[in-house]
Amino acid sequence: MAHAADIPTPALVVDLDRFERNVATMAAFLRARGKAFRPHAKTHKCPEIARRLIAAGAVGACVARLSEAEVFAAHGIRGLLITTPVIGATKIQRALQLAIAAPDTIFIVDHEANVRDLDAAAAAHPGVVLNLAIDLFFGRTGIPPGEPALALARAITRYARVQFVGLQSYDGQAAHTAPFTAREVRSTGSLARAVDTRRMIEATGIACPLVTGGSTGTYRIDSAIDGVTEIQPGSFVFMDLEYGQIGGPDSADYHDFEQSLHVLSTVISRPPGLAVVDAGFKAFSTDRPFPPAPVDMPDLTYAWAGDEHGRLDLSQSTREVRVGDRIAFVPPHCDPTVNLYDQIYAVRGDRVEGVWPIAARGKSQ
Numbered sequence: 001m002a003h004a005a006d007i008p009t010p011a012l013v014v015d016l017d018r019f020e021r022n023v024a025t026m027a028a029f030l031r032a033r034g035k036a037f038r039p040h041a042k043t044h045k046c047p048e049i050a051r052r053l054i055a056a057g058a059v060g061a062c063v064a065r066l067s068e069a070e071v072f073a074a075h076g077i078r079g080l081l082i083t084t085p086v087i088g089a090t091k092i093q094r095a096l097q098l099a100i101a102a103p104d105t106i107f108i109v110d111h112e113a114n115v116r117d118l119d120a121a122a123a124a125h126p127g128v129v130l131n132l133a134i135d136l137f138f139g140r141t142g143i144p145p146g147e148p149a150l151a152l153a154r155a156i157t158r159y160a161r162v163q164f165v166g167l168q169s170y171d172g173q174a175a176h177t178a179p180f181t182a183r184e185v186r187s188t189g190s191l192a193r194a195v196d197t198r199r200m201i202e203a204t205g206i207a208c209p210l211v212t213g214g215s216t217g218t219y220r221i222d223s224a225i226d227g228v229t230e231i232q233p234g235s236f237v238f239m240d241l242e243y244g245q246i247g248g249p250d251s252a253d254y255h256d257f258e259q260s261l262h263v264l265s266t267v268i269s270r271p272p273g274l275a276v277v278d279a280g281f282k283a284f285s286t287d288r289p290f291p292p293a294p295v296d297m298p299d300l301t302y303a304w305a306g307d308e309h310g311r312l313d314l315s316q317s318t319r320e321v322r323v324g325d326r327i328a329f330v331p332p333h334c335d336p337t338v339n340l341y342d343q344i345y346a347v348r349g350d351r352v353e354g355v356w357p358i359a360a361r362g363k364s365q
């Protein structure tokens with residue numbers, strides 16, 4: 001299949017020109033700021049995209065889950081950082097296998113009991129030392145910055161089979177705070193606490209080479225902070241409706257990145273005053289309060305019409321819509337939308353240049 005017109009719908013489509021500009025923009029910005037770039041693969045779950053990001057200068061990839069890490073490692077991606085703690089004996093055994101295959105993998109911890117379990121499991125594998133970063137708490141997981149994090153860093157140094165490599169400082173609320181000025185206040189405040197914690201740790205003689213954090217919403221803010229070493233944004237490769245609405249430094253739109261991801265649908269029925277498309281709850285994420293937006297059709301509003309169906313109200317429109325027409329939508333939220341698909345069609349103009357497996361799709365364990 002070489003023509004976009006032949007893509008079976010509903011389908012996930014990435015506009016390669018836009019995607020490549022998004023990648024180049026972020027990579028160049030962080031390079032100019034002297035920050036490492038470890039983009040979050042929870043957004044795309046796609047080894048081909050991770051490879052392209054590394055070719056653009058990324059030091060590796062963040063992943064949310066162990067099972068995502070296993071998929072990316074099996075596809076040759078290195079420099080993995082698992083941004084969620086790995087808890088429980090079975091997963092810890094898998095983490096050890098991963099660390100044997102990909103020794104530069106970084107694991108996140110926020111509790112000494114987890115450190116002890118990881119260390120004990122590593123003891124069964126001579127020569128294996130696990131890299132641990134401490135997750136700081138800003139509302140989701142983690143240990144509070146300051147004294148509690150320092151105490152945990154000290155504890156890590158007492159175990160022989162793990163080594164402390166730094167701090168993760170991800171404030172998910174900051175990423176989506178609007179307007180930009182409020183986001184700036186929040187993210188700067190969170191990262192200042194992370195950088196202070198780094199200073200406290202280093203003052204005790206423990207090296208803390210890594211302070212990683214940030215997001216698509218905050219990368220400009222976070223990369224301006226001394227002491228932050230690495231930025232881990234995800235959604236910028238695709239963008240989505242929510243990120244399009246939060247506003248950037250100069251405007252109410254978020255112009256740094258382009259909407260490169262679309263759900264392509266087909267009109268399958270034309271009841272009076274309606275166009276029914278083959279994309280419903282199973283085609284889009286539903287966690288955002290607004291519906292998918294038809295591309296270049298501001299006069300049409302999407303309404304959910306079931307698992308496999310969506311409805312466009314034509315009663316106020318003079319637009320001609322026929323059965324068989326293709327309609328593309330910007331999804332409300334990119335990450336959970338991507339997780340609904342096995343593959344992504346990479347399109348330039350009307351040509352399909354590639355069909356990329358979303359190999360870590362459904363890997364939430």
Ligand SMILES: Cc1ncc(COP(=O)(O)O)c(C=O)c1O
Pocket residue numbers: 040042043062083170172175213214215216217232233234235236
């Ligand atoms: C730990 C962590 N880092 C980075 C990101 C990337 O954020 P965004 O997709 O908003 O750029 C996420 C997203 O949820 C995350 O959980």
